[in-house]
Amino acid sequence: MTDIAPQPMFQRLALIGAGLIGSSLAHIARREKLAGHIAVTSRSPATLKRVAELGFADSVHAEIGDAVAGADLVILCVPVGACGAVAEAMAPHLAPGAIVTDVGSVKQAVIRDVQPHIPAGVHFVPGHPIAGTEHSGPDSGFAELFNGRGLILTPIPGGDEAAVARLRAFWEAAGSTVTEMDAAHHDKVLAITSHLPHLIAYTIVGTAVDLEESTKNEVIKFSASGFRDFTRIAASDPVMWRDIFLNNREAVLEMLQRFSEDLTHLQRAIRWGEGDKLEDLFTRTRAIRRGVIAAKQA
Amino acid sequence: MTDIAPQPMFQRLALIGAGLIGSSLAHIARREKLAGHIAVTSRSPATLKRVAELGFADSVHAEIGDAVAGADLVILCVPVGACGAVAEAMAPHLAPGAIVTDVGSVKQAVIRDVQPHIPAGVHFVPGHPIAGTEHSGPDSGFAELFNGRGLILTPIPGGDEAAVARLRAFWEAAGSTVTEMDAAHHDKVLAITSHLPHLIAYTIVGTAVDLEESTKNEVIKFSASGFRDFTRIAASDPVMWRDIFLNNREAVLEMLQRFSEDLTHLQRAIRWGEGDKLEDLFTRTRAIRRGVIAAKQA
Numbered sequence: 001m002t003d004i005a006p007q008p009m010f011q012r013l014a015l016i017g018a019g020l021i022g023s024s025l026a027h028i029a030r031r032e033k034l035a036g037h038i039a040v041t042s043r044s045p046a047t048l049k050r051v052a053e054l055g056f057a058d059s060v061h062a063e064i065g066d067a068v069a070g071a072d073l074v075i076l077c078v079p080v081g082a083c084g085a086v087a088e089a090m091a092p093h094l095a096p097g098a099i100v101t102d103v104g105s106v107k108q109a110v111i112r113d114v115q116p117h118i119p120a121g122v123h124f125v126p127g128h129p130i131a132g133t134e135h136s137g138p139d140s141g142f143a144e145l146f147n148g149r150g151l152i153l154t155p156i157p158g159g160d161e162a163a164v165a166r167l168r169a170f171w172e173a174a175g176s177t178v179t180e181m182d183a184a185h186h187d188k189v190l191a192i193t194s195h196l197p198h199l200i201a202y203t204i205v206g207t208a209v210d211l212e213e214s215t216k217n218e219v220i221k222f223s224a225s226g227f228r229d230f231t232r233i234a235a236s237d238p239v240m241w242r243d244i245f246l247n248n249r250e251a252v253l254e255m256l257q258r259f260s261e262d263l264t265h266l267q268r269a270i271r272w273g274e275g276d277k278l279e280d281l282f283t284r285t286r287a288i289r290r291g292v293i294a295a296k297q298a
Numbered sequence: 299m300t301d302i303a304p305q306p307m308f309q310r311l312a313l314i315g316a317g318l319i320g321s322s323l324a325h326i327a328r329r330e331k332l333a334g335h336i337a338v339t340s341r342s343p344a345t346l347k348r349v350a351e352l353g354f355a356d357s358v359h360a361e362i363g364d365a366v367a368g369a370d371l372v373i374l375c376v377p378v379g380a381c382g383a384v385a386e387a388m389a390p391h392l393a394p395g396a397i398v399t400d401v402g403s404v405k406q407a408v409i410r411d412v413q414p415h416i417p418a419g420v421h422f423v424p425g426h427p428i429a430g431t432e433h434s435g436p437d438s439g440f441a442e443l444f445n446g447r448g449l450i451l452t453p454i455p456g457g458d459e460a461a462v463a464r465l466r467a468f469w470e471a472a473g474s475t476v477t478e479m480d481a482a483h484h485d486k487v488l489a490i491t492s493h494l495p496h497l498i499a500y501t502i503v504g505t506a507v508d509l510e511e512s513t514k515n516e517v518i519k520f521s522a523s524g525f526r527d528f529t530r531i532a533a534s535d536p537v538m539w540r541d542i543f544l545n546n547r548e549a550v551l552e553m554l555q556r557f558s559e560d561l562t563h564l565q566r567a568i569r570w571g572e573g574d575k576l577e578d579l580f581t582r583t584r585a586i587r588r589g590v591i592a593a594k595q596a
Binding site for chain 2: 081105130131132134149150152179181185188189190192193194195196197198199200201202203204205206207208209210211215218219220221222223224225226227228229230231232233234235236238239241242243245246249252253255256258259260262263266267270271273275278279281282283284285286287288289290291292295
């Protein structure tokens with residue numbers, strides 16, 4: 001009797017970028033045997049060196065073409081603003097039948113930038129894991145990052161359904177709960193759940209940075225009173241977030257306009273001492289927290 | 299040889315209100331033997347009944363005068379808007395030499411409302427523990443709430459220094475790190491570290507509440523992307539927070555004005571695609587997070 005090892009889900013996984021998401025994908029793919037070979041590339045020599053030291057890749061490549069050659073799954077783990085150039089650079093080297101996906105927090109702009117470069121016979125299926133921490137770089141990854149978290153796929157209309165199904169199976173094996181939705185709807189939902197909260201956190205921490213020095217030290221000392229949570233969010237990767245705001249401009253500006261109107265409403269209630277308006281809102285928002293807890297997201 | 303038990307720090311501690319802070323104070327006072335007797339009062343019969351069931355008080359009182367009679371330490375654990383009425387009601391029953399303090403997140407307004415009712419020979423020392431959770435009510439208290447957290451005293455100029463020292467010792471025994479500062483300065487620091495973050499969290503969760511129903515469900519489902527932290531903050535006690543905003547109006551409105559200007563600046567950068575402005579701010583805010591971590595507040 002011959003000992004036959006089970007076939008991995010993909011023969012060769014190419015990870016473009018090895019930050020928090022890329023390195024976490026390498027960890028979970030190795031642990032769950034989702035790929036026979038894990039190839040990693042990064043445009044940063046320091047990152048490549050560190051990836052080699054950490055040992056979570058089977059091969060590291062300075063040239064993107066060498067990483068994607070022969071890969072049946074390619075995952076772009078770079079800031080959304082870089083996806084177009086990456087797609088263009090790797091396109092000539094993609095294997096027929098390969099699945100290409102990404103992990104960006106904006107989907108319409110990534111589709112606009114990537115899809116035109118995808119050769120016939122290669123399947124681009126945009127994706128977005130709803131998972132992250134405030135840490136970045138190849139040292140920050142861990143296999144459990146996606147466990148129990150959402151993963152949104154925004155398949156391109158008319159695209160290959162088998163490729164979507166295979167990618168769904170990959171993410172489910174990584175622990176994610178997969179949802180499919182329209183790219184425009186994704187960008188709107190993420191604008192309110194993620195992009196606006198980050199923009200506001202960055203803003204308020206920036207407002208505190210600009211206070212006079214004596215007050216600033218006390219802001220840090222007494223941050224446990226609410227500010228602390230905002231500093232964690234505002235410590236996220238600057239380039240990644242710059243790209244998100246530049247590439248989801250319309251949806252972010254629309255949500256920001258709604259938010260500003262609501263904030264002005266509260267500002268006026270404070271100025272005029274209208275306690276009932278404040279209490280009414282504060283009571284309604286409690287219900288949303290109960291929803292979050294019931295949905296096991298807290 | 300007679301077995302002499304050590305003297306507790308105070309003979310009788312009267313807690314006015316038994317929410318998160320009041321019940322946590324009862325737990326720590328009992329554990330650390332900070333008071334020979336713990337008396338609790340609340341204007342809510344349901345709360346009093348629950349306090350009796352939970353057993354963390356030595357006596358419960360429907361009448362505030364009965365709770366404070368003979369107490370050498372009285373702590374107001376009620377929303378800041380209620381402090382004036384509470385002070386007026388208990389004043390005739392306060393024992394000579396008693397120390398009265400509070401736990402409110404606003405200090406100038408509490409001094410304005412409470413101090414006029416304090417009889418000669420009784421010492422009012424305003425205080426504020428920088429500690430809390432999003433939970434409220436007598437069941438939410440726990441002895442460790444103040445451990446390692448800040449406690450700000452804003453002594454009234456010309457007041458009794460021995461009373462300040464005794465109160466400082468009480469809070470230090472409860473695990474707090476005590477800082478003294480001017481009441482106006484306190485209100486300004488808390489406006490940016492606590493009041494504005496809460497106002498913004500309430501606002502953004504409210505903005506999400508008002509979205510169409512289909513989007514709202516997805517906001518909850520995908521809240522792990524940043525929104526979740528805001529829902530926790532926006533689940534805090536509505537009446538307590540209403541009172542804070544109404545009673546720290548000037549400082550909150552000033553910080554809100556600064557915040558709005560900064561947000562408009564970012565909004566304009568997004569609209570005009572000025573990525574360098576975004577990246578610059580996002581990089582500066584990371585430094586504040588490092589400060590919070592270095593100060594062991596995260």
